[in-house]
Amino acid sequence: MSGLAAQLLNGVQYGLLLFLISSGLTLIFGVMGVINLAHGSLFMIGAYIAFVVAGGTGSLWLALPAAVLGGLALGALLERGLFRRFYHREHLDQVLLTFALILLFEEGRSILLGNDFHSVPVPAVLDVAVPMVGDFSYSAYRLAVLVACLGIAGAMFLAIERTRIGSAIRAAAEKPEMVDLLGLDARRIHLVVFAVGTALAMLAGALAAPLHSVYPNMGHGFLIICFVVVVVGGVGSIAGAFWGALLIGVVDTLSKAYLPFAAGLAVYVLMAAVLLWRPTGLFARS
Amino acid sequence: MSVAAMEAIGLTRRFGGLVAVNEVNLALHVGELHAVIGPNGAGKSTLTNLLSGELRPSAGKLLLHGAEVGDWPSWRFARAGVGRSFQRTNVLKPMTVRENVRLAAQARLTPLRRYPAVASEEHAPSEAADAALERVGLGGAAHRTAGTLSHGQLRQLEIAMALAAGPTVLLLDEPLAGMGPEESERLALLLKELAADHAVMLIEHDMDVVFAVADRVTVMVDGRVLENGTPEHIRNAASVRDAYLGHAA
Amino acid sequence: MLTVAGRNGTFALGAAALAVAALPLFAEAYYLELASTALVLAMFALSLQLLVGVTGLVSLGHAAFFGVGAYAIHLLGAFGAAPSVLLSLPAAVLLAALAAFAVGALALRTRGFFFLMTTLAFGQMLFFVFHDTPLGGGADGVFVARPSFSLFGLEWVVSRQDRPTVMLLLNLGVLVAMYAGLALLLRTMFGRALLGIRANEHRMRSMGFDTYWLQLGAFTLAGALAGVAGHMWGMTQAFVSPELLAWHRSAEALLMILLGGLGALHGPILGAFAFVGLGDIAGQITERQRLVEGLVILVVVLGLRHGIAGIRLPALRRLPAPAPAAKEAAP
Structure with a gap:
């Protein structure tokens, strides 16, 4: 029983991490119509930042702001320098541009830090098991990640519902032509969305580093799972990404724990079922 | 009168809170040119999209030769003999004019006859395509790339594409808009001619054209049918004059 | 719109094919094998062109069908000795098409x-x-028995020295057949309908084409052709691994298409040769081939928009453009 509870919590925590990555993916697509295959590499960079900063200073706490600030800067740079020219280009061009970025990011990582696997220690304060119900206890760090991700998700919903730039982004994601109609500053919206999306992916990487360790090409698996999240969750909406991520996180974790023969396949079967049943996604407004 | 080629009964389409087409009754008969007029936003284009399967009705019935077709996808309408033109020109721009029309013509063949044939050979769809092009007066531009046509020529191409498949029902959404006066007159005559053996629905803003060619006129306002009858009847209907013709005059 | 090379272009392609066929007369085995790799990747990219350039569908999963075609040889190996190529090739096509x-x-x-x-x-x-899963024979890949050239108990045994030449000519033959088949397909109304979908899918539907089934037909055919390419890869290398199905291979095939030219049927063939050639040169200069690959892609997507097939001599570019349409009526 406590085993199942732990797996469920693991699934929720993993799903929330997926939400941080896929919310940026879906917003960047919704607002700018651009496909960023390198989004998984940004996650990888965040994890390596955690490895370097935590290794250098002995503290993961410094790594988190470093990942966020680095993400904002890198996102702004990419948007201004490259992506801006590609919003109206064909999918083929976008795919290849971002594929090139993957190659360059991975090669840069290899040149700077090599190709080894690394583990990142959990901060000492959180390296304990928290007693839950009865004899069931759960990793304090996983719990902290879960709470932090929930907090970020809550902050994102608030920002989108309550702030000017947030409502502008929502309008832009739902109807891109609204931006011009409302006289909004499209350039600024694009910059903010891209920078925030990048920062979220890199923060997710930094948070995940102690749990998943740090290794070359680690972004690929996460990228593809996040694609499944977006397809299952539905088109261009934050809420769709949220529920989709939770669902995929739980299904993936439970299937790996209890259906080892189906290991990696369960989420794809789920995606196939969703495509048959509701091709626009489970949580999309019809 | 015989069974209508196409008939809408209480046809309704909602977009969220907006009712774009509201309980419309309409019957199109072979041998009749049926004009649908009304101010902008009256729901005329939505009606065309419902009658051609581009949109699904929210309520009501749509009959094609007496059979219920409301849940058909658009391609089945075309195969069952419903040809349409689009208000905003909608052609295959990188292809030649002739190829646009030929694809339209072959769409009604059975798959086994449709797909294996080699495109450059002479066969039936090509003849149908060339005939349709001649009929709308585009024969001379057959080998031009559709994307290079003038606005008026694109309107002609739209009609040729609707004609090429040999439809029984023709839905024409402002086919004359943006044409020069000469071409416009020529095509109005063509529409009249087509109405002899087709059921034609014509959406048109130019009242002179409507009253010159229509056998029957339906006036739509705010998604509803305001009046329906012969041109003579519509011209004299007080409600129409108030609601619509008054604005136009 | 996608075009098929005209008389002069076909002549040039034929001459290039003859030049490849003549390679065994003077080149070492290494270059024959390199050319075989390029030919197989050209088949793969050509099969993807049916989706991207013809039908207008950009797929990132195409390598899966390439891999299924290659693994068909491994799966047939379960039934005993090396299968005849006359059995393994149709099996690869069938499996890839089903997938x-x-x-x-x-x-x-x-x-x-x-x-x-x-x-x-x-x-x-x-x-x-x-x-x-046990189906694949391991995460690191598995050696496969090369399909044999046998028919009704007669077998042509190829010696080790002759193998690079035989595989090169076989791969060339398959590529030429695939190209000719696709060129023919584009002349049929099926091919024209696919091009019509790329130009304007919505209009094709409203003209009476059930575009879903047409696209599914193109997707299945493209997958089957990728299976041919995968089979030829497995037969050439005598080794298959899951990496053949990895999505970066799909992206690389897209790169070959863009590199060679999106607008011409033969573009992916040029692109595949450029890709393999650049890779080989880069491999001799640096170990960091991905760096070179990434930079090449950046150059292509930022600059060389029409690929190799789109390169024109400056003098030709200055030829008068076709007269623009007369500006008659404004909307």
Whole structure:
């Protein structure tokens, strides 16, 4: 029983991490119509930042702001320098541009830090098991990640519902032509969305580093799972990404724990079922 | 009168809170040119999209030769003999004019006859395509790339594409808009001619054209049918004059 | 719109094919094998062109069908000695076509960005099938017995020295046949209908084309052709691994298409040779081939918009353009 509870919590925590990555993916697509295959590499960079900063200073706490600030800067740079020219280009061009970025990011990582696997220690304060119900206890760090991700998700919903730039982004994601109609500053919206999306992916990487360790090409698996999240969750909406991520996180974790023969396949079967049943996604407004 | 080629009964389409087409009754008969007029936003284009399967009705019935077709996808309408033109020109721009029309013509063949044939050979769809092009007066531009046509020529191409498949029902959404006066007159005559053996629905803003060619006129306002009858009847209907013709005059 | 090379272009392509066929007269085995690799990748990219350049569908899962075609040889190996190529090739085509039909039937319920993501995800699923289940023979790959040239008990045994030459000529023959078949397909009304979908899918539907089944037909056919390419890869290398199905191979095939030229049927063939050639040169200069590959892509997407097939001599570019349409009526 406590085993199942732990797996469920693991699934929720993993799903929330997926939400941080896929919310940026879906917003960047919704607002700018651009496909960023390198989004998984940004996650990888965040994890390596955690490895370097935590290794250098002995503290993961410094790594988190470093990942966020680095993400904002890198996102702004990419948007201004490259992506801006590609919003109206064909999918083929976008795919290849971002594929090139993957190659360059991975090669840069290899040149700077090599190709080894690394583990990142959990901060000492959180390296304990928290007693839950009865004899069931759960990793304090996983719990902290879960709470932090929930907090970020809550902050994102608030920002989108309550702030000017947030409502502008929502309008832009739902109807891109609204931006011009409302006289909004499209350039600024694009910059903010891209920078925030990048920062979220890199923060997710930094948070995940102690749990998943740090290794070359680690972004690929996460990228593809996040694609499944977006397809299952539905088109261009934050809420769709949220529920989709939770669902995929739980299904993936439970299937790996209890259906080892189906290991990696369960989420794809789920995606196939969703495509048959509701091709626009489970949580999309019809 | 015989069974209508196409008939809408209480046809309704909602977009969220907006009712774009509201309980419309309409019957199109072979041998009749049926004009649908009304101010902008009256729901005329939505009606065309419902009658051609581009949109699904929210309520009501749509009959094609007496059979219920409301849940058909658009391609089945075309195969069952419903040809349409689009208000905003909608052609295959990188292809030649002739190829646009030929694809339209072959769409009604059975798959086994449709797909294996080699495109450059002479066969039936090509003849149908060339005939349709001649009929709308585009024969001379057959080998031009559709994307290079003038606005008026694109309107002609739209009609040729609707004609090429040999439809029984023709839905024409402002086919004359943006044409020069000469071409416009020529095509109005063509529409009249087509109405002899087709059921034609014509959406048109130019009242002179409507009253010159229509056998029957339906006036739509705010998604509803305001009046329906012969041109003579519509011209004299007080409600129409108030609601619509008054604005136009 | 996608074009097929005219008389002069076909003549040039034929001359290039003869030059490749003549390689064994003077080149060492290394270059014959390199050319074989380029020929197989050219088949693969050409099969993807049927989706991208013809039908207008950008798939990121195409490598899965390439891999399924290659693994067909391994799966046939379970029945005993090396199968005849007359058996293994149709088996590869059939398996790849079945996989493509299943994936396409689901993925084509989505469009654009979502089509990309779904094809990528299903491709990854097939990757896992061969990576993690006993079906594939291990995550690191497995040696396969080369399909033999045998028919009704007669067998032509190819010696080790002759093998690079034989494989080169066989691969060349398959590529030429595939190109000719696709060129012919584009002349049929089926091919024209696919081009029509690329130009304006919505209009094709309203003209009476059930575009879903047409696209699924193209997707299945493209998958089957990728299976041919995969089979030839497995037969040439005598080794298959899950990496053949990995999505970066799909992206590289897209790169070959863009590198060679999106607008011409033969573009991917040029692109594949350029890709393999550049890779070989880069490999001799540096170990960091991905760096070179990434930079080449950046140059192509930022600058060389029409690929190799689109390069024109400056003098030709200055020829008068066709007269613009007369400006008659304004809307």
